[in-house]
Amino acid sequence: MTTTSETWRPPTEFAEDLRERYGLECPPLWGTPRNPDRPSLGPKLWKVMTKLGAPPMPWQKYVTDVALELDPDTGVFVHREAGLSVSRQQGKTELILGLQVHRAMAWHRQNIVYAAQDRNMARQRWEDEFWEKISDSDLAKRARIRKSNGNEKILWPATRSRMGITANTESAGHGPPLDLGIIDEAFKHEDDRLEQAFSPAMTTRAMAQLWWASAGGTTKSVWLNKKRAIGRALIQEAWKTGVWPAVAYFEWFAPEDMPRDDPATWYATLPALGHTVTEAVIAAELAKMDPAEFDRAYLNRTRKPTPPSDPNVPKTKWPGLVDKTSKANGDVAFAIDVSQDRSRAAIAAACRRPDGKVHLEVVAYRPGTDWVVPAMAKLHRLWKPVAVAVAASGAPASSLIDDLVAAGIDVPKDKAKPERGDLAVMRSGDIIEACGQMADAMNQGTARHIDQVPLTAAVNGARTRRNGDAWTLDRTSSLTEVSPFAAATFARWALIIRGPHVLDDYDIADSFA
Structure with a gap:
């Protein structure tokens, strides 16, 4: 991918x-x-x-x-x-x-x-x-x-x-x-x-x-x-x-x-x-200069302010999770997220590697939303995923749920017995759970990614807001557009939550090894 x-x-x-x-x-x-x-x-x-x-x-x-x-x-x-x-x-x-x-x-x-x-x-x-x-x-x-x-x-x-x-x-x-x-x-x-x-x-x-x-x-x-x-x-x-x-x-x-x-x-x-x-x-x-200043002087990029740290997103752990040889396997979960202004959307994937680590990858990140359902339907046919996660509870991507169902990606007929490939519609509590799980995975080193620019930028610019004693990603205050990070977070959640139901050999403990 x-x-x-x-x-x-x-x-x-x-x-x-x-x-x-x-x-x-x-x-x-x-x-x-x-x-x-x-x-x-x-x-x-x-x-x-x-x-x-x-x-x-x-x-x-x-x-x-x-x-x-x-x-x-x-x-x-x-x-x-x-x-x-x-x-x-x-x-x-x-x-x-x-x-x-x-x-x-x-x-x-x-x-x-x-x-x-x-x-x-x-x-x-x-x-x-x-x-x-x-x-x-x-x-x-x-x-x-x-x-x-x-x-x-x-x-x-x-x-x-x-x-x-x-x-x-x-x-x-x-x-x-x-x-x-x-x-x-x-x-x-x-x-x-x-x-x-x-x-x-x-x-x-x-x-x-x-x-x-x-x-x-x-x-x-x-x-x-x-x-x-x-x-x-x-x-x-x-x-x-x-x-x-x-x-x-x-x-x-x-x-x-x-x-x-x-x-x-x-x-x-x-x-x-x-x-x-x-x-x-x-x-x-390159060896002697600050990377951002090297980018400005020699790659002609605009230097942006260093994002302030968010106490909930352990972004300093992110560089240590890079594995450019990591790749997706057949037991993959997908997730969709849409930016607050609906100008861009992301599809991300998560799958459990043989070593128990969870591979995270942004599959597509493009302008607009009209491309999302056709792209997700094609991925669904090709990969037969564990699940396809979409946040409800007023999230921007929730507007795509009916179209996804019409495209053949069904909501589980029995919530207790979801089938492989079904939608995983995330409620508020699920989103909070997913964010906490991602932070734990980053801190504990159980996630791996291939250092994709949209995903890394979203992690570095992500900000959060309190939800009771927990927190969720905050699209409004984030310094960058965070849908790639949100999609990766939700895909990981879908893999862990749906995996035990649809994968015979799934051992949830491996995801926290």
Whole structure:
């Protein structure tokens, strides 16, 4: 049994085109494709990057070639905005520098403004990285620097263009019209003040572009998280409709079901790996960094707050129960659970292993509820389970009971003598009993699981509420959607409660060994 994944994937021809066109073996999960019917200034920018001592890598060629496409009829940029979400140490700084220098050298009187976390960080990068690389390159004789506080500029006398910096304030970008605005380290920006300041200054400039770039942030990275969500939605919709917006978007990202310690994950997520970054370096970073920070910096995931401990759910025991070789056998019990808002549902399985431990597994976890009854009916035919558990007592999944019965999964005719495959409709007392039993199994080490992301996330984010002197899982206060954990808990209960009735060789004591 395996968990159903809902992760977005672009069409295979997208990756094939990038490989053929740029030699890019690590395509983004979300990316605007190159339109070969349009000319592009990308190759000219590549020459500038080479002059600056950083010949472009395949991923940098792809991003700039697409972002600098020109409308063949008007000669202006197709994309007024370009968003770049890529992990640390991938060459983002070299791309941003090349972008600015190309702009300053290609057109006259260009006003280019760069912003980072704050003005101090922008100046540090502008002086210690941008100017240092320019002054050490073949382009040094074409530029000069002005370092006076508040009026920092890298000037290009031949074109009378200038590269400046700004602070992260509402007044940033006010003044002369803006030709190129760059918002770097976007994960540090908690609102859209810079975008709101830059955009009006670009309205009169036909070739103006706004670029933003960042590795993953945290839940406080409101602006970045919004831009990433918009970018993903635009790309997915454009692949459906064939209509591409005037916003170019590129994001390399490792979904949660890709293990952080697997080099295959790194090669699918880090486009500079094998070029300027080595596998050994990433392995060293993994060894020394907090896992959540490694995920943010190198897998481009959003770092979430560490869930507070719940005194009733022994989640610290959960990692010690992992056995990736564990698998279901023929004597399996299933359970169904539905999220409070009915946006997702889970089917989980539990079965007793030869060593007496109980194997737990999420069989399916998908959006909506319309798929649940057909999927459960198919599993019922294939596995002839011990039981199928569904919580009643006002639980969200209780609405599926009548449909399950109509699909041939019956309620026991005689409650004292249930038959194999019958529904196990759980009342309030049963749910309390199931939750207590699961906590005991975790504490006593009698459960085993294969470390599935939805189930582990549900365990880590689960919260509980009191019910008399006992407790149950609380969907409202839990920090994550807990239906995978609830389904696993109920499946284990169904196995233990129904097993003695329908399995001749069932020894309940083995489940507590």
